[in-house]
Amino acid sequence: MPDNFDYDLAVIGAGPGGYVCALRAAQLGLKVICIDKRMTPGGTCLNVGCIPSKALLHATERLEEAKNEFESLGIEADNLRFNLARMMERKNKVVSDTVKGVGFLFKKNNVTARTGEATITAPGKLHVNGEKLTARHIVIASGSAPISLPNIEIDEQTIVSSTGALSLPKVPERLVVIGAGVIGVELGSVWQRLGANVTVVEYADHIAPGFDRGLSKQFQRSLTKQGLKFRLSTKVTGAEKTPDAVKISMQPAAGGDTETLEADVVLVAVGRRPITQGLGLEALGIALDKNGRIATDAHYKTNVDGIYAVGDVIPGLMLAHKAEEEGIALAEQLAGHAAHVRYDAIPSVIYTQPEFAMVGRTEEALKADGVEYRAGSFPFMANARARAIACTDGAVKVLSCAKTDKILGVHILGPCAGELIAEATLAMEFGASAEDVARTCHAHPTLSEAVKEAAMAAYDMPLHI
Ligand code: FAD
Numbered sequence: 001m002p003d004n005f006d007y008d009l010a011v012i013g014a015g016p017g018g019y020v021c022a023l024r025a026a027q028l029g030l031k032v033i034c035i036d037k038r039m040t041p042g043g044t045c046l047n048v049g050c051i052p053s054k055a056l057l058h059a060t061e062r063l064e065e066a067k068n069e070f071e072s073l074g075i076e077a078d079n080l081r082f083n084l085a086r087m088m089e090r091k092n093k094v095v096s097d098t099v100k101g102v103g104f105l106f107k108k109n110n111v112t113a114r115t116g117e118a119t120i121t122a123p124g125k126l127h128v129n130g131e132k133l134t135a136r137h138i139v140i141a142s143g144s145a146p147i148s149l150p151n152i153e154i155d156e157q158t159i160v161s162s163t164g165a166l167s168l169p170k171v172p173e174r175l176v177v178i179g180a181g182v183i184g185v186e187l188g189s190v191w192q193r194l195g196a197n198v199t200v201v202e203y204a205d206h207i208a209p210g211f212d213r214g215l216s217k218q219f220q221r222s223l224t225k226q227g228l229k230f231r232l233s234t235k236v237t238g239a240e241k242t243p244d245a246v247k248i249s250m251q252p253a254a255g256g257d258t259e260t261l262e263a264d265v266v267l268v269a270v271g272r273r274p275i276t277q278g279l280g281l282e283a284l285g286i287a288l289d290k291n292g293r294i295a296t297d298a299h300y301k302t303n304v305d306g307i308y309a310v311g312d313v314i315p316g317l318m319l320a321h322k323a324e325e326e327g328i329a330l331a332e333q334l335a336g337h338a339a340h341v342r343y344d345a346i347p348s349v350i351y352t353q354p355e356f357a358m359v360g361r362t363e364e365a366l367k368a369d370g371v372e373y374r375a376g377s378f379p380f381m382a383n384a385r386a387r388a389i390a391c392t393d394g395a396v397k398v399l400s401c402a403k404t405d406k407i408l409g410v411h412i413l414g415p416c417a418g419e420l421i422a423e424a425t426l427a428m429e430f431g432a433s434a435e436d437v438a439r440t441c442h443a444h445p446t447l448s449e450a451v452k453e454a455a456m457a458a459y460d461m462p463l464h465i
């Protein structure tokens with residue numbers, strides 16, 4: 001280790017894990033540099049992930065409302081059309097304004113931002129585009145990249161990852177999505193709303209893996225009503241490009257005859273892999289876990305002193321807010337404070353219509369662990385606000401400990417589920433019981449009353465059903 005360092009902290013990667021870690025460390029008085037090989041900060045999330053996908057989901061959701069709901073609301077909008085180029089322009093502007101915001105925050109907090117590929121050459125030492133730098137602490141926040149399947153090569157033209165699917169120049173007539181996980185249903189919804197005939201092929205026998213199974217069935221019914229088609233328990237085995245179409249080969253997941261499906265565009269959405277190449281990890285002997293993610297201790301330290309890692313590149317949910325919480329906790333620890341992340345209270349949200357959100361454990365996980373629990377549900381059909389805004393699909397489910405009534409998990413399928421889950425997350429963060437939430441006054445008429453009623457159902461009985 002050198003004695004004098006150029007920086008207290010060098011962060012590799014300016015995604016939600018890295019840029020937030022850099023900002024927090026600078027706020028706490030450290031001299032910080034944040035390096036990213038992308039021209040613009042913000043990582044996957046701001047450039048090709050959360051933000052552009054939500055901009056397109058928003059635009060297409062408005063279109064869907066205008067097409068299917070306006071008439072019943074007494075609104076007449078004739079000759080409804082959309083302009084894909086304008087929609088993409090707006091999405092690009094949302095992205096460019098948001099990444100500029102990160103640049104502004106770097107300046108405001110005196111974080112040095114550098115564009116270039118960083119390699120760690122030794123503890124405390126890095127190369128960025130041939131330039132040598134030293135830093136007392138190095139944080140790897142290199143994130144993740146899409147994966148594909150054997151025999152399927154992504155060209156971002158006709159066989160695309162989420163990145164290509166965020167910028168298709170025209171609406172494909174037939175879109176096949178491989179994987180009914182988060183990306184599959186979010187981006188599948190975007191293109192289905194714009195007129196594509198979308199078939200989602202999924203290996204498992206249900207969509208949205210990891211979410212509540214019962215609500216996932218309702219979720220599938222809602223998406224099917226909107227026009228998405230699902231082929232479950234089906235494994236895609238290859239894709240062949242022909243001049244007219246991409247031919248996708250698939251088989252029953254349990255084995256059987258191969259079938260072919262034709263598409264104009266194929267979206268491969270079968271997960272993401274951590275980015276661990278190009279960082280010099282092998283030469284340093286930095287240990288990876290069995291899934292190829294960087295192994296750290298509870299304080300985000302790798303097996304090499306002075307080198308830490310956060311975000312998608314380490315184990316756990318691949319979510320922006322998980323990466324951010326880790327970045328903040330690590331920055332605070334490096335500045336001499338105590339900090340930690342509550343991993344049992346990290347929400348997950350799918351931003352479709354209806355939205356699907358969860359925090360904590362699922363019933364399936366509780367059963368598998370033999371935990372005795374109570375479940376209380378409340379459907380949005382019985383919620384006055386949901387009826388007033390004509391969004392009655394879905395329900396709230398609260399799971400609480402049978403002995404102590406402590407909330408163990410909350411699952412919401414319905415309007416604004418991504419916002420409603422914040423109350424449940426806060427409740428879990430504070431170790432609240434179902435009765436605590438049930439006895440809290442909720443404004444009327446709001447969707448949040450459904451959370452209160454589900455909590456009432458978990459510890460006693462609901463009122464409005
Ligand atoms: P990233 O954001 O991946 O950032 C890592 C950065 O490191 C990159 O910019 C990369 O260029 C840089 N880098 C890598 N190696 C080097 C190197 N050697 N030198 C210099 N720079 C390097 N999450 C949510 O929570 N909500 C959502 O709604 C959501 N939507 C998503 C939609 C899509 C389509 C996708 C693909 C992802 C979405 N995610 C969402 C996931 C989210 O984007 C990631 O969890 C998050 O970006 C992870 O943050 P990170 O900082 O760990 O890594």
Ligand code: NAI
Nearest residue numbers: 179180181182183184201202203235236269270271318349
């Ligand atoms: P995912 O892990 O959510 O889903 C992948 C799906 O592909 C699984 O259901 C899997 O069973 C299926 N699959 C795998 N191989 C298959 C095959 N051969 N044939 C058919 N199906 C197959 O991964 P996804 O959707 O690519 O998203 C990656 C990550 O990005 C997510 O884990 C999430 O963390 C993040 N993300 C988060 C968002 C959010 O928070 N709203 C939005 C988009 C992405």
